[in-house]
Amino acid sequence: MARNPERRAALLDAAIEVMADEGARGLTFRAVDARAGVPTGTSSNYFADRDRLLSEVAERIFVRLTPEPGSIDTAMAPEPSRELVVELMRWLVRRLSAQRSCYLGLFELRLEATRRPDLRARLTEVLRSDLDENIRLHLAAHMPGDADTVRLLYFALTGLLVDHLTVPGMHDERELDTLVETVVHRIVPES
Incomplete structure (x- = not known):
């Protein structure tokens, strides 16, 4: 797994925006990459699977709130x-x-x-x-x-x-x- 904390935070922020705009069902690695403006496949280097991404999105939301x-x-x-x-x-x-x-x-x-x-x-x-x-x-x-x-x-x-x-x-x-x-x-x- 990639270890760049700034990029991880940017990916999580992009995931939050995807969820707000498209719902949880629209939360895919491809959608996160597109929203973050990074190459396709970037988010899958940071999150092992969709469950992990959802869990970290939850943590990021609470940090931001x-x-x-x-x-x-x-x-x-x-x-x-x-x-x-x-x-x-x-x-x-x-x-x-x-x-x-x-x-x-x-x-x-x-x-x-x-x-x-x-x-x-x-x-x-x-x-x-x-x-x-x-x-x-x-x-x-x-x-x-x-x-x-x-x-x-x-x-x-x-x-x-x-x-x-x-x-x-x-x-x-x-x-x-x-x-x-x-x-x-x-x-x-x-x-």
Whole structure:
């Protein structure tokens, strides 16, 4: 297997774009090579098989979706309150919207995981860990609500993002902000 980390990352980024545009079924080595602008056969030198490519795509998506160091601390600096949760959820929606291909790629991976037990196990582990970390941060910051509050926000905002990213124009940006505020006000208790 080839060992150039920059090229591997570029191939994975191309694979994410292929998944976002063509779905998991369109993810082939040839499609990745074409999207990355490299000679045919390049990606097969980096990934042993399609399962390995899918697994590494999942890892790359999570790397790209991880906030910059310190940004969470900065975002959570104000006094804990329901209004801070509104702002944090708006920040999250903006971040994920800016990484549209990654989030669409994650939707595709979720669907593909229903057919691939190894991918399902890895995706479950990573998503569960991410949710647990969000719960931990929420409770440690003494934000209003409990672990179930975070779970309900996760479910509601995941659904909102599915609509926002898959049916563009269903909600304009102003309406999206209002919906986020409504979701938070209905789920998060006043402090």
